[in-house]
Amino acid sequence: MLHNGSATRDIAFHEPAPYRRVAVIGGGAWGTALALAAQRAGRRTSLWVREAEAIAQIARTGRNPFLPDHAIPPAIATTADLAAALRGAELAVLVVPSQHLRGIASRVERLLPDGVPVVLCAKGIEADSGALMTQVIAEEMPGRPQAVLSGPSFAAEVAEDQPTAVTIAAEPGPDGIFAEGHHAARIAVSFASRHFRPYLSDDPVGVEVSGAVKNVLAIASGVIDGRGLGANPRAALLARGLAEISRLATALGGRPETVLGLSGAGDVMLTCSSPQSRNFSFGQALGAGRAPRTAQGAVVEGVANARSVLALAQRLGVAMPICEAVDRVVHHGLPVERAIAALLTGPLRAEPRNLEHRASIAHPALATPRRERVFA
Ligand SMILES: NC(=O)C1=CN([C@@H]2O[C@H](COP(=O)(O)OP(=O)(O)OC[C@H]3O[C@@H](n4cnc5c(N)ncnc54)[C@H](O)[C@@H]3O)[C@@H](O)[C@H]2O)C=CC1
Numbered sequence: 001m002l003h004n005g006s007a008t009r010d011i012a013f014h015e016p017a018p019y020r021r022v023a024v025i026g027g028g029a030w031g032t033a034l035a036l037a038a039q040r041a042g043r044r045t046s047l048w049v050r051e052a053e054a055i056a057q058i059a060r061t062g063r064n065p066f067l068p069d070h071a072i073p074p075a076i077a078t079t080a081d082l083a084a085a086l087r088g089a090e091l092a093v094l095v096v097p098s099q100h101l102r103g104i105a106s107r108v109e110r111l112l113p114d115g116v117p118v119v120l121c122a123k124g125i126e127a128d129s130g131a132l133m134t135q136v137i138a139e140e141m142p143g144r145p146q147a148v149l150s151g152p153s154f155a156a157e158v159a160e161d162q163p164t165a166v167t168i169a170a171e172p173g174p175d176g177i178f179a180e181g182h183h184a185a186r187i188a189v190s191f192a193s194r195h196f197r198p199y200l201s202d203d204p205v206g207v208e209v210s211g212a213v214k215n216v217l218a219i220a221s222g223v224i225d226g227r228g229l230g231a232n233p234r235a236a237l238l239a240r241g242l243a244e245i246s247r248l249a250t251a252l253g254g255r256p257e258t259v260l261g262l263s264g265a266g267d268v269m270l271t272c273s274s275p276q277s278r279n280f281s282f283g284q285a286l287g288a289g290r291a292p293r294t295a296q297g298a299v300v301e302g303v304a305n306a307r308s309v310l311a312l313a314q315r316l317g318v319a320m321p322i323c324e325a326v327d328r329v330v331h332h333g334l335p336v337e338r339a340i341a342a343l344l345t346g347p348l349r350a351e352p353r354n355l356e357h358r359a360s361i362a363h364p365a366l367a368t369p370r371r372e373r374v375f376a
Pocket residue numbers: 026027028029030031032049050051066095096097098100104121122123124153154155156297298299300301
């Protein structure tokens with residue numbers, strides 16, 4: 001049994017039954033890669049693709065324009081008909097961008113039998129409501145079992161069957177998420193294959209917040225790279241960015257140790273250091289003073305989420321200076337130079353949160369604005 005993440009158990013011991021039929025809803029790059037992963041794991045898999053042109057191209061060439069370098073095997077049933085994609089599904093995997101999840105979820109809810117679980121794969125926070133993806137689902141699909149799939153996983157590498165580890169997070173049942181019949185354990189074995197390794201977590205809030213914020217951090221990291229500022233500020237950004245994730249996650253009831261796992265530190269390391277990341281390369285262009293260019297129709301989640309993460313943080317009174325800087329640059333036209341200067345010349349602070357609190361009492365100098373150039 002899992003007690004608040006303090007104990008781990010081998011899920012293979014239980015041999016939970018996989019879901020046999022998996023419907024992947026959202027045929028962008030990540031949905032396509034996850035359909036390939038499910039099919040490799042032995043699942044009967046369907047893939048719902050929204051765009052008529054994409055469906056036509058798949059029919060013509062066997063390739064999805066959102067992930068053009070990878071063939072989709074005929075065993076994956078691709079369709080533009082949502083009802084057809086969901087027919088007979090024992091598991092629905094929702095892979096539409098965060099700002100579109102609500103609309104798709106309400107349509108899926110009308111078509112999916114009660115009790116069929118959903119897996120949420122978008123990394124983001126809803127702009128208008130500040131809702132996490134799990135909250136959106138709780139509202140649009142009340143009572144339905146749900147889990148979050150996140151972690152360091154570029155779609156192209158999963159499609160190539162490169163080794164990848166992800167986290168599957170859900171609220172534990174009375175016997176914990178490792179219990180044989182728990183949907184999270186069943187989802188893990190439904191996707192597990194030689195090169196695709198899910199880990200379980202009972203902290204969906206920590207996992208979700210990590211995934212949403214890392215995209216904003218990746219834009220900031222790209223800016224540093226595009227501006228040619230070197231390796232030191234990137235490392236500082238990663239460390240201080242993880243501190244921002246941790247503060248927001250704990251304010252929402254998540255756990256700080258989750259932020260050190262695959263969905264937090266793992267995905268931050270991946271996305272904040274590779275031009276494969278759309279968010280990182282968007283930031284690189286900003287940093288270099290070029291107009292960001294993305295593949296047609298591709299989503300750069302950090303753009304919408306700079307705004308939604310910051311709005312949520314402000315509502316909760318959580319300081320997120322890096323996310324704030326990205327929001328100012330992307331949405332309010334703040335020049336990159338000024339955003340960087342603001343981060344470097346803010347008040348001096350102590351590092352761990354608990355010390356931060358004590359430092360302001362025992363070491364007032366650390367909490368007082370000073371001229372030195374430090375990181376926020
Ligand atoms: N691409 C990747 O490597 C990974 C992506 N993700 C996450 O997966 C989610 C989906 O991203 P990708 O598959 O990469 O997208 P993508 O950039 O490849 O394609 C855009 C997707 O947005 C969908 N879309 C556009 N307008 C829509 C609307 N009005 N309603 C519903 N869907 C709409 C398109 O149908 C398409 O599926 C994002 O939250 C992303 O952060 C997570 C892990 C890896």
